[in-house]
Amino acid sequence: xxxxxxxxxxxxxxxxxxxxxxxxxxxxxxxxxxxxxxxxxxxxxxxxxxxxxxxxxxxxxxxxxxxxxxxxxxxxxxxxxxxxxxxxxxxxxxxxxxxxxxxxxxxxxxxxxxxxxxxxxxxxxxxxxxxxxxxxxxxxxxxxxxxxxxxxxxxxxxxxxxxxxxxxxxxxxxxxxxxxxxxxxxxxxxxxxxxxxxxxxxxxxxxxxxxxxxxxxxxxxxxxxxxxxxxxxxxxxxxxxxxxxxxxxxxxxxxxxxxxxxxxxxxxxxxxxxxxxxxxxxxxxxxxxxxxxxxxxxxxxxxxxxxxxxxxxxxxxxxxxxxxxxxxxxxxxxxxxxxxxxxxxxxxxxxxxxxxxxxxxxxxxxxxxxxxxxxxxxxxxxxxxxxxxxxxxxxxxxxxxxxxxxxxxxxxxxxxxxxxxxxxxxxxxxxxxxxxxxxxxxxxxxxxxxxxxxxxxxxxxxxxxxxxxxxxxxxxxxxxxxxxxxxxxxxxxxxxxxxxxxxxxxxxxxxxxxxxxxxxxxxxxxxxxxxx
Amino acid sequence: xxxxxxxxxxxxxxxxxxxxxxxxxxxxxxxxxxxxxxxxxxxxxxxxxxxxxxxxxxxxxxxxxxxxxxxxxxxxxxxxxxxxxxxxxxxxxxxxxxxxxxxxxxxxxxxxxxxxxxxxxxxxxxxxxxxxxxxxxxxxxxxxxxxxxxxxxxxxxxxxxxxxxxxxxxxxxxxxxxxxxxxxxxxxxxxxxxxxxxxxxxxxxxxxxxxxxxxxxxxxxxxxxxxxxxxxxxxxxxxxxxxxxxxxxxxxxxxxxxxxxxxxxxxxxxxxxxxxxxxxxxxxxxxxxxxxxxxxxxxxxxxxxxxxxxxxx
Numbered sequence: 001x002x003x004x005x006x007x008x009x010x011x012x013x014x015x016x017x018x019x020x021x022x023x024x025x026x027x028x029x030x031x032x033x034x035x036x037x038x039x040x041x042x043x044x045x046x047x048x049x050x051x052x053x054x055x056x057x058x059x060x061x062x063x064x065x066x067x068x069x070x071x072x073x074x075x076x077x078x079x080x081x082x083x084x085x086x087x088x089x090x091x092x093x094x095x096x097x098x099x100x101x102x103x104x105x106x107x108x109x110x111x112x113x114x115x116x117x118x119x120x121x122x123x124x125x126x127x128x129x130x131x132x133x134x135x136x137x138x139x140x141x142x143x144x145x146x147x148x149x150x151x152x153x154x155x156x157x158x159x160x161x162x163x164x165x166x167x168x169x170x171x172x173x174x175x176x177x178x179x180x181x182x183x184x185x186x187x188x189x190x191x192x193x194x195x196x197x198x199x200x201x202x203x204x205x206x207x208x209x210x211x212x213x214x215x216x217x218x219x220x221x222x223x224x225x226x227x228x229x230x231x232x233x234x235x236x237x238x239x240x241x242x243x244x245x246x247x248x249x250x251x252x253x254x255x256x257x258x259x260x261x262x263x264x265x266x267x268x269x270x271x272x273x274x275x276x277x278x279x280x281x282x283x284x285x286x287x288x289x290x291x292x293x294x295x296x297x298x299x300x301x302x303x304x305x306x307x308x309x310x311x312x313x314x315x316x317x318x319x320x321x322x323x324x325x326x327x328x329x330x331x332x333x334x335x336x337x338x339x340x341x342x343x344x345x346x347x348x349x350x351x352x353x354x355x356x357x358x359x360x361x362x363x364x365x366x367x368x369x370x371x372x373x374x375x376x377x378x379x380x381x382x383x384x385x386x387x388x389x390x391x392x393x394x395x396x397x398x399x400x401x402x403x404x405x406x407x408x409x410x411x412x413x414x415x416x417x418x419x420x421x422x423x424x425x426x427x428x429x430x431x432x433x434x435x436x437x438x439x440x441x442x443x444x445x446x447x448x449x450x451x452x453x454x455x456x457x458x459x460x461x462x463x464x465x466x467x468x469x470x471x472x473x474x475x476x477x478x479x480x481x482x483x484x485x486x487x488x489x490x491x492x493x494x495x496x497x498x499x500x501x502x503x504x505x506x507x508x509x510x511x512x513x514x515x516x517x518x519x520x521x522x523x524x525x526x527x528x529x530x531x532x
Numbered sequence: 533x534x535x536x537x538x539x540x541x542x543x544x545x546x547x548x549x550x551x552x553x554x555x556x557x558x559x560x561x562x563x564x565x566x567x568x569x570x571x572x573x574x575x576x577x578x579x580x581x582x583x584x585x586x587x588x589x590x591x592x593x594x595x596x597x598x599x600x601x602x603x604x605x606x607x608x609x610x611x612x613x614x615x616x617x618x619x620x621x622x623x624x625x626x627x628x629x630x631x632x633x634x635x636x637x638x639x640x641x642x643x644x645x646x647x648x649x650x651x652x653x654x655x656x657x658x659x660x661x662x663x664x665x666x667x668x669x670x671x672x673x674x675x676x677x678x679x680x681x682x683x684x685x686x687x688x689x690x691x692x693x694x695x696x697x698x699x700x701x702x703x704x705x706x707x708x709x710x711x712x713x714x715x716x717x718x719x720x721x722x723x724x725x726x727x728x729x730x731x732x733x734x735x736x737x738x739x740x741x742x743x744x745x746x747x748x749x750x751x752x753x754x755x756x757x758x759x760x761x762x763x764x765x766x767x768x769x770x771x772x773x774x775x776x777x778x779x780x781x782x783x784x785x786x787x788x789x790x791x792x793x794x795x796x797x798x799x800x801x802x803x804x805x806x807x808x809x810x811x812x813x814x815x816x817x818x819x820x821x822x823x824x825x826x827x828x829x830x831x832x833x834x835x836x837x838x839x840x841x842x843x844x845x
Contacts, residue, residue: 043804045614046570051583052614053572125579167572183579183586185616203625204615205804206796242697242794243803246681250689250696251794381807408563411809415565418577447576455576 065171069163070226077163091154166445282509285437289502304367312360321387348491649732671726
């Protein structure tokens with residue numbers, strides 16, 4: 001019996017007696033071992049994984065909704081809700097058959113028409129989905145368990161599109177829910193995944209609760225990321241939102257929570273020193289830090305000035321600002337793709353290895369920099385972005401640039417970065433962000449790498465060569481071809497300076513030692529996690 | 533008296549109308565875009581624009597304000613942009629933890645601060661007075677979150693007497709409810725105790741020099757009676773005023789305290805809504821807080837009449 005339990009049973013008993021004996025619901029030891037208390041990376045403020053594409057929504061959605069395919073830890077899409085698929089010899093017609101016996105949480109069977117409508121809603125919001133829709137002839141249910149997707153030209157990345165873990169994932173919902181406009185939020189949270197969402201217990205900003213779905217039929221294969229048998233070993237998962245990292249740290253040490261998704265690096269030494277806590281790298285795919293320059297306005301409308309920044313910057317400065325002195329947590333990347341994955345390349349990355357202020361100054365002069373102010377918008381409420389912004393401001397000053405440092409919050413950055421007006425009229429020259437490594441494996445989900453001008457991500461880079469290589473990757477037949485196109489893409493993106501990568505960094509996850517089965521991955525996987 | 537109450541209640545209408553217009557206008561001109569937050573980092577500008585249109589955020593100011601005002605007049609605070617839940621439901625979910633925290637803090641503060649202020653005034657310029665005032669200065673000087681972290685470290689982490697975080701509804705038992713509020717209430721009450729104690733001391737010092745106190749002493753009235761029956765009642769008007777004003781202080785402090793102790797209250801709801809630009813929630817919460825504050829001022833005015841019969845409305 002610990003001290004708090006003792007106090008509860010003595011002082012608490014006296015208070016209860018005095019109050020007329022209001023009862024506390026008691027959980028037996030066995031029952032409490034079936035409840036996993038988890039601190040997610042941020043607040044689950046909405047719960048529509050198609051409408052809102054934040055990672056935290058996707059992570060929760062993976063419990064409630066299942067996908068047709070799921071990528072495994074080798075980054076290969078595997079069958080999940082699908083029993084088998086066939087593709088015609090010309091690659092134009094895909095026919096999918098669903099596993100029999102799957103049910104939604106309201107007891108209704110999962111039918112092909114549900115999958116069809118869900119894919120339509122997903123495809124309206126997902127970059128790969130939009131590409132498929134653009135070449136689609138028809139997407140129809142053939143019978144209760146079979147549907148067909150007919151295309152005008154082959155799409156070799158079809159299974160990756162349906163199984164990728166990038167947001168938005170192609171989660172399957174009942175047809176009536178999936179008929180909701182993809183730009184409007186659903187209000188019913190019925191899926192066919194291993195856990196049910198307890199809407200009545202949801203307190204946005206504080207708590208979200210998931211309960212085991214008894215009728216879920218996991219696959220027979222071993223679980224591996226979003227693929228395989230999603231066997232739940234706990235009955236209930238409580239997501240407890242904690243905005244303050246120090247509180248989350250104390251709660252984990254105190255045993256009030258079982259698993260904290262992403263402890264900040266400052267607190268990791270404290271957690272590591274606690275014998276009841278395990279700390280390990282959470283997501284081996286990590287993150288890529290970045291700042292973007294606005295290609296529409298001076299001075300960064302000139303490529304030499306953008307290159308000056310790349311030549312002068314030192315990624316170590318940025319990474320130290322984010323992860324501190326822990327050398328296990330970062331590495332420099334002379335490119336844009338996630339290290340340790342098949343398409344990683346350093347082609348064209350020499351400029352990022354220069355780290356020379358003098359070289360930067362020379363390029364600035366060649367580019368005709370005339371002292372224009374650089375409006376650098378930096379979110380102060382994001383632990384990863386504030387230090388990056390300060391490093392950039394220092395870099396620009398060393399280069400002799402005229403820095404207009406705008407310290408603000410992330411909500412304001414989110415709005416301001418969408419402004420195409422000149423910096424003096426509410427626009428911007430630079431902002432900082434980061435990309436999940438899982439989104440930087442290939443060009444499919446990597447909107448930040450695109451160079452399609454007005455349609456590109458914020459900064460609106462226009463690079464025909466980048467776009468050419470992106471198209472080539474989508475048409476690539478095998479990994480060798482893919483690697484060749486990605487090398488050219490990386491080189492072109494660095495030459496045109498689509499954006500400036502500030503380094504690759506990892507982060508930790510921490511859990512109590514009585515919790516087992518936690519696996520590394522781009523999102524927290526709850527299947528196979530047990531508590532003793 | 534009844535006419536006074538009616539007049540004051542009617543007077544709240546223009547105040548609330550001004551608050552409504554002010555809050556709506558402020559949010560309209562404030563930078564930030566909920567659509568960008570909803571769309572996520574990978575969304576394209578076109579996606580963000582579609583979401584903005586879906587939320588009706590692209591419509592003119594007057595149209596949006598008119599619609600919102602019409603709904604509010606019917607008692608409908610609107611729907612949260614992010615959760616799609618009614619704002620009234622979100623407030624209802626969060627009101628119990630915040631009210632519990634404020635009530636416990638208020639009781640704790642009054643029970644400690646008033647006797648402390650009386651004691652300091654009675655023993656003015658002695659070491660007891662200096663010690664009490666040093667405590668007050670500390671209370672004013674140390675930020676709420678520092679007190680919170682220190683208390684959590686000692687009483688939750690090191691001694692394991694109390695939980696670090698969370699809130700248990702009163703319906704699940706008095707002790708579980710109270711257990712979660714002890715550390716937050718002490719944290720939030722620290723500055724409040726300091727404020728009330730200082731005002732009590734100052735007011736008591738003035739009253740204790742009055743002729744009627746000297747008369748009472750000369751008649752042989754006991755010290756306790758002099759302090760608490762004769763002096764405190766007459767020194768109470770400024771104290772009651774400060775307690776009323778201090779409730780606004782509590783609302784502000786609750787934002788920090790609720791974050792430090794992960795209490796799902798209105799303070800956190802407000803901060804989360806501001807960071808995400810969830811306009812209907814911000815407007816609803818600010819309107820509610822304004823209304824509560826106006827009511828508290830009315831209550832304070834009424835309490836004056838109970839303390840000092842010379843006050844008539």
